[in-house]
Amino acid sequence: MKSFPQFAAGMVVILSPGVDMPVANAETLLDKEKQILPVPHPRGKYHHPTHSDQNYAFLRADVLEYRPGRDDSDFRWDIQGWYGGDFNRLWFKTEGERNTAFKAEHDIDMQLLYGRFIGKYYDVQIGVRGETQTVRGKDVARAHAVIGFQGLAPYRYEVESALFISQQGDVSVRFQTSRDFLLTQRLILQGRFETHAAVQKVEKFTTGQGLNNIELGLRLRYEIRREIAPYIGISYDRSFFRTADLVREEGGDSSQVRFVAGVQLWL
Amino acid sequence: MNDPISRRAFLKRSGALGTFAALDWMLPIYARSDSLSVVTPTTQLSGDVINLTIARTPFRIDDHIATATTINGTVPGPLLHLREGQDITLNVTNHLDETSSIHWHGILLPPEMDGVPGISFPGIEPGATFSYRFTIRQYGTYWFHSHSGGQEQAGVYAPMIIDPIEPDPVKYDREYVIMLSDWSFSSVDSMIEKLKKQPGYFNFQKRTLGDFIQDAMRDGWRPALDDYLMWARMRMDPTDLADVTGHAYTYLMNGLTPAANWTGLFHPGERIRLRFIQVGVMTFQDIRIPGLGMTVVQADGQNVQPVEVDEFRIGPAETYDVIVEPKEERAYTIFAETLDRSGFARGTLAPRPGMAAEVPSRRPRSLRTMADMGMQHMSGVDHGNHAPGNATMGEPEEGTQHDTPDRHGEHAKEGIHGRHDRHAQPGFPDSRPVRHGTDDHGSGNQFIPDFTQSRMDEPGIGLGNDGRRVLVYTDLKSLKPYPDQREPERELEIHLTGHMERFIWSFDGEKYSDAKESILFRHGERLRWIFVNDTMMEHTMHLHGTWMYLENGAGAYLPRKHTVLVKPAERVSVAITADAPGPWAFHCHLLLHMETGMFRVVEILDAAPGTES
Numbered sequence: 001m002k003s004f005p006q007f008a009a010g011m012v013v014i015l016s017p018g019v020d021m022p023v024a025n026a027e028t029l030l031d032k033e034k035q036i037l038p039v040p041h042p043r044g045k046y047h048h049p050t051h052s053d054q055n056y057a058f059l060r061a062d063v064l065e066y067r068p069g070r071d072d073s074d075f076r077w078d079i080q081g082w083y084g085g086d087f088n089r090l091w092f093k094t095e096g097e098r099n100t101a102f103k104a105e106h107d108i109d110m111q112l113l114y115g116r117f118i119g120k121y122y123d124v125q126i127g128v129r130g131e132t133q134t135v136r137g138k139d140v141a142r143a144h145a146v147i148g149f150q151g152l153a154p155y156r157y158e159v160e161s162a163l164f165i166s167q168q169g170d171v172s173v174r175f176q177t178s179r180d181f182l183l184t185q186r187l188i189l190q191g192r193f194e195t196h197a198a199v200q201k202v203e204k205f206t207t208g209q210g211l212n213n214i215e216l217g218l219r220l221r222y223e224i225r226r227e228i229a230p231y232i233g234i235s236y237d238r239s240f241f242r243t244a245d246l247v248r249e250e251g252g253d254s255s256q257v258r259f260v261a262g263v264q265l266w267l
Numbered sequence: 268m269n270d271p272i273s274r275r276a277f278l279k280r281s282g283a284l285g286t287f288a289a290l291d292w293m294l295p296i297y298a299r300s301d302s303l304s305v306v307t308p309t310t311q312l313s314g315d316v317i318n319l320t321i322a323r324t325p326f327r328i329d330d331h332i333a334t335a336t337t338i339n340g341t342v343p344g345p346l347l348h349l350r351e352g353q354d355i356t357l358n359v360t361n362h363l364d365e366t367s368s369i370h371w372h373g374i375l376l377p378p379e380m381d382g383v384p385g386i387s388f389p390g391i392e393p394g395a396t397f398s399y400r401f402t403i404r405q406y407g408t409y410w411f412h413s414h415s416g417g418q419e420q421a422g423v424y425a426p427m428i429i430d431p432i433e434p435d436p437v438k439y440d441r442e443y444v445i446m447l448s449d450w451s452f453s454s455v456d457s458m459i460e461k462l463k464k465q466p467g468y469f470n471f472q473k474r475t476l477g478d479f480i481q482d483a484m485r486d487g488w489r490p491a492l493d494d495y496l497m498w499a500r501m502r503m504d505p506t507d508l509a510d511v512t513g514h515a516y517t518y519l520m521n522g523l524t525p526a527a528n529w530t531g532l533f534h535p536g537e538r539i540r541l542r543f544i545q546v547g548v549m550t551f552q553d554i555r556i557p558g559l560g561m562t563v564v565q566a567d568g569q570n571v572q573p574v575e576v577d578e579f580r581i582g583p584a585e586t587y588d589v590i591v592e593p594k595e596e597r598a599y600t601i602f603a604e605t606l607d608r609s610g611f612a613r614g615t616l617a618p619r620p621g622m623a624a625e626v627p628s629r630r631p632r633s634l635r636t637m638a639d640m641g642m643q644h645m646s647g648v649d650h651g652n653h654a655p656g657n658a659t660m661g662e663p664e665e666g667t668q669h670d671t672p673d674r675h676g677e678h679a680k681e682g683i684h685g686r687h688d689r690h691a692q693p694g695f696p697d698s699r700p701v702r703h704g705t706d707d708h709g710s711g712n713q714f715i716p717d718f719t720q721s722r723m724d725e726p727g728i729g730l731g732n733d734g735r736r737v738l739v740y741t742d743l744k745s746l747k748p749y750p751d752q753r754e755p756e757r758e759l760e761i762h763l764t765g766h767m768e769r770f771i772w773s774f775d776g777e778k779y780s781d782a783k784e785s786i787l788f789r790h791g792e793r794l795r796w797i798f799v800n801d802t803m804m805e806h807t808m809h810l811h812g813t814w815m816y817l818e819n820g821a822g823a824y825l826p827r828k829h830t831v832l833v834k835p836a837e838r839v840s841v842a843i844t845a846d847a848p849g850p851w852a853f854h855c856h857l858l859l860h861m862e863t864g865m866f867r868v869v870e871i872l873d874a875a876p877g878t879e880s
Contacts, residue, residue, distance in 0.1 A: 048779070050779050056464065058463075119710060120710045154500045154501075154502060156499045184477070266465070
């Protein structure tokens with residue numbers, strides 16, 4: 001250490017007689033058992049010094065898109081949100097599309113769920129789902145009980161899965177996952193996979209037994225802000241087995257590729 | 268010398284914050300500006316009764332006019348220039364439409380004067396005045412700030428310099444306060460809300476496809492892919508260096524932007540004392556003055572044995588006083604780069620107004636490593652420029668108690684008073700890795716490191732690998748020994764925990780709202796408190812009411828601090844003399860971490876009758 005004349009002068013003052021010298025105390029031991037702690041006084045009824053129990057409201061449109069078609073254009077959405085704190089949330093989800101693969105005019109799906117944060121990465125959700133379709137002007141609807149989970153899986157896959165039991169006792173499942181790939185800080189490619197399967201055949205809802213369909217999507221978005229990201233993409237949807245037959249019977253395509261343009265939003 | 272001011276007038280003005288007063292005519296940008304913008308400190312208050320007013324005030328940030336929350340109308344607020352031994356009355360009037368408060372950071376005072384709403388007192392209601400009265404029992408560089416919600420970030424902070432009764436051991440010809448802060452046009456509440464909904468909201472330095480290709484060209488495709496996949500598997504982001512970045516912050520020096528260039532004047536050959544105060548509520552900064560060495564003489568207002576450095580890191584609420592001696596008749600840039608390199612504050616030391624030196628470019632941002640995750644036994648590609656921790660570590664041990672082998676020989680040699688210490692290396696326990704216990708702190712905590720260890724001898728991420736001498740905590744030695752040299756009788760451990768994906772911050776996995784019971788200290792006891800950082804972020808632990816003595820191996824010369832920086836996967840051990848009865852706040856001084864739950868109450872209490880051991 002370099003010597004500092006000014007410091008040396010100062011240190012003489014400080015270290016002159018009268019300074020408390022260290023008191024060695026070798027006798028004290030770390031003895032947790034020996035310690036008896038005092039009883040705290042009750043504190044006044046002040047409001048909290050922090051806001052760590054605050055609730056928030058979140059709404060996100062992961063898919064909100066227009067799908068141009070040769071003879072008919074249509075749109076699709078996948079929107080969800082929650083209200084609550086870090087551990088307990090009330091979820092709302094809606095998905096829907098106009099002009100589906102199986103030629104329904106509308107297919108709209110809504111869920112209201114309670115979610116509890118567990119296992120460090122997942123919200124376990126239970127609640128209800130209402131589903132309505134309009135096929136050639138005729139409305140059909142049904143309700144389901146829902147148990148599901150969603151969260152962030154290893155390798156940063158966003159996953160969302162649910163088991164549905166309809167009011168008639170029909171059981172079906174849905175699994176969806178997506179992953180973001182950063183091309184730049186704002187240009188982001190999202191890969192998305194979704195599949196449905198059912199235990200029972202429900203013709204009214206164009207659902208066959210077993211695997212119903214898979215959908216693969218790639219969407220390239222640009223985050224103007226984190227909250228607003230227009231995108232373009234491509235989506236491939238294919239129905240399988242009995243479901244594919246039902247789709248064809250309805251006059252639809254059991255396999256189709258669609259171009260999409262939309263915007264991801266959240267607030 | 269073509270100096271417009273006589274030396275005599277010059278020196279007179281330069282007492283403490285002198286050139287603040289001179290700023291409006293010194294800087295062209297300020298000469299041009301209208302009265303609206305003059306909210307840089309122009310006042311220095313002294314005396315036994317001081318009146319302070321908290322209110323909303325227009326504040327200029329380059330070409331924008333914002334509204335700041337101010338003390339006496341300026342950002343920073345007025346400099347309080349006080350004297351050790353003084354009985355002070357501080358009347359604080361709240362002109363906001365919400366509760367406010369002032370906390371005197373690092374000041375020893377009665378608990379009801381500490382200014383933490385919800386703990387010390389109910390807070391200052393709108394329109395009300397609260398009189399803080401206490402006797403000043405210390406000296407050095409301090410500061411004060413609001414302890415209510417996001418008001419601190421919005422501008423409620425100011426320096427407090429206390430002169431010693433005895434002659435100051437530090438000699439200098441001139442002094443400047445350098446308050447570093449992070450200004451945002453967004454509120455703390457809205458920032459928390461964004462981060463709760465989208466982790467990484469403010470991070471625009473994530474790894475992209477381009478980075479991957481670069482890494483693959485350098486390291487090979489397979490190692491690069493393995494590295495990316497490893498981080499992805501853990502659901503962690505190695506670029507997670509700061510929760511809030513230069514994307515949302517403008518970094519200020521004494522309330523001025525880099526463009527406004529705060530300037531302190533000097534005559535070549537003078538010894539200048541720079542009193543750095545980190546106000547930035549979410550910002551760690553690396554300070555250097557290219558061309559000048561700095562001699563650290565005070566940390567958190569406490570004199571330390573002089574340490575010569577080229578650079579030092581200062582975390583939220585820490586203070587460092589340094590001496591610089593510019594010999595040349597030229598300008599020097601004071602460069603305060605953020606830890607994540609997303610921004611900087613800048614000022615100038617110059618012999619004449621209007622001069623400027625080159626502003627260095629920011630260094631590339633680092634990457635977190637396996638060492639930051641406490642997973643040094645895993646193989647990972649370490650291509651951050653983070654100085655790897657001690658490469659040859661002993662076999663990790665279970666539990667917290669063990670005799671520590673000496674990996675800091677020079678400290679052992681400096682052991683001054685031959686104490687009979689339990690530890691082979693006095694005051695530096697647990698310098699070897701300690702395995703984390705089985706408690707993973709629940710879902711509110713994302714991750715536990717396999718091992719934590721003292722990293723007081725490490726400069727920290729992004730520092731120490733470019734030949735610059737960087738201050739480390741093991742450099743800090745008190746100028747004189749403090750009276751209480753007892754070996755701690757009791758040892759407590761607290762884990763710093765959190766969840767990046769939900770922006771939860773907590774201790775031992777519980778945020779404050781879920782764990783309101785106090786941490787109890789017995790009045791008069793000497794205890795050891797070990798901070799175990801289970802997260803991969805830096806935190807600064809601030810204990811109100813009394814000092815924390817860094818157990819850094821300095822023997823009888825342990826330095827004491829009010830705010831202690833804890834690095835990722837670090838165990839920091841402090842000794843505490845529980846000499847201040849009352850309820851005290853203990854929290855991370857990153858404001859967003861405190862607000863989301865990294866907060867506790869420490870109660871220092873006399874033992875109930877009959878329970879004395």
